[in-house]
Amino acid sequence: MTIQWFPGHMAKAKREVQEKLKLVDFVMELVDARAPHSSQNPLLHDILQNKPKMIILMKKDLADDYQTEKWLRYFTHKHIPAVAINVNHKPDIQKVIEQAKLLGQQKINIMQQRGIQTRPARAMIIGIPNVGKSTLINRLANKKIAKTGDRPGITKHQTWIKVKNDFELLDTPGILWPKFEEQIVGYRLAAIGTIKDNLLSLQDIAAFVITYLQNHYPALIKQRYGIEPNMDDMWEVFQKIGKKQGALESGGHINFDRVAEIVLNDLRTGRIGKITFEQVKE
Numbered sequence: 001m002t003i004q005w006f007p008g009h010m011a012k013a014k015r016e017v018q019e020k021l022k023l024v025d026f027v028m029e030l031v032d033a034r035a036p037h038s039s040q041n042p043l044l045h046d047i048l049q050n051k052p053k054m055i056i057l058m059k060k061d062l063a064d065d066y067q068t069e070k071w072l073r074y075f076t077h078k079h080i081p082a083v084a085i086n087v088n089h090k091p092d093i094q095k096v097i098e099q100a101k102l103l104g105q106q107k108i109n110i111m112q113q114r115g116i117q118t119r120p121a122r123a124m125i126i127g128i129p130n131v132g133k134s135t136l137i138n139r140l141a142n143k144k145i146a147k148t149g150d151r152p153g154i155t156k157h158q159t160w161i162k163v164k165n166d167f168e169l170l171d172t173p174g175i176l177w178p179k180f181e182e183q184i185v186g187y188r189l190a191a192i193g194t195i196k197d198n199l200l201s202l203q204d205i206a207a208f209v210i211t212y213l214q215n216h217y218p219a220l221i222k223q224r225y226g227i228e229p230n231m232d233d234m235w236e237v238f239q240k241i242g243k244k245q246g247a248l249e250s251g252g253h254i255n256f257d258r259v260a261e262i263v264l265n266d267l268r269t270g271r272i273g274k275i276t277f278e279q280v281k282e
């Protein structure tokens with residue numbers, strides 16, 4: 001399986017991020033706590049060059065807390081400040097602000113050392129689609145932001161959001177597409193709902209999820225669907241879930257697509273439990 005985004009779109013997105021980067025002092029890179037590595041775009045490393053960044057692991061309410069702690073330690077070990085958040089939890093938003101303030105202060109210190117008049121530090125949010133960029137911008141702004149300047153014919157101008165008195169944030173995020181270097185990256189991102197469900201077969205994604213849960217979270221899948229780790233016949237597994245969840249079509253046959261939808265929906269809403277699809281490589 002190779003998933004290819006439209007190369008034209010990707011090049012344009014990269015250019016836009018590069019343009020915006022010129023305006024900011026540091027970057028907040030959003031990744032998904034359920035797949036922190038797969039949801040990064042390696043391109044960012046090249047275009048960021050020496051600009052400071054912090055990492056925000058989003059959707060920690062859906063991720064395995066133990067793995068999230070390990071990921072935080074991993075980033076700290078690499079000297080990248082990182083915080084894990086649930087965007088709907090106010091103290092977590094405060095954690096983001098505190099960390100951003102520290103990065104901003106570095107810039108202000110440099111301005112002071114050079115004897116130039118200081119101004120608030122400026123930041124932007126970057127991340128792959130659906131990672132939570134707009135939601136976080138809204139939370140940091142503490143209000144719903146009216147998007148302006150996106151319509152054709154309107155001169156684009158950058159609007160800055162004042163985050164308390166601590167720093168300024170670009171009101172539009174930078175989008176970078178995920179990069180599928182390995183097939184499994186595509187499946188992880190499909191599982192967490194980052195890429196559209198019609199890009200890979202729904203049943204394949206659900207089968208990937210079930211196998212992963214059997215291997216890593218056997219108690220959770222048993223609890224939800226009564227599936228044992230040694231049940232390796234996927235046809236049987238789908239039958240079992242389908243019967244249990246009433247995913248039947250006329251004639252009493254199991255509707256396999258419906259089973260896949262149920263599993264993915266249960267996963268993405270956290271009904272199966274808190275799950276992380278990617279472990280830190282020791």
Ligand SMILES: Nc1nc2c(ncn2[C@@H]2O[C@H](COP(=O)(O)OP(=O)(O)OP(=O)(O)O)[C@@H](O)[C@H]2O)c(=O)[nH]1
Nearest residue numbers: 058059060085086087088129130131132133134135
């Ligand atoms: N459970 C949970 N959901 C979140 C969190 N952050 C964002 N979301 C949800 O993730 C979905 C995507 O959020 P958006 O803010 O639209 O993501 P985006 O990165 O701006 O998406 P694009 O516009 O596609 O680039 C929404 O349904 C949010 O409610 C979080 O911390 N926890």
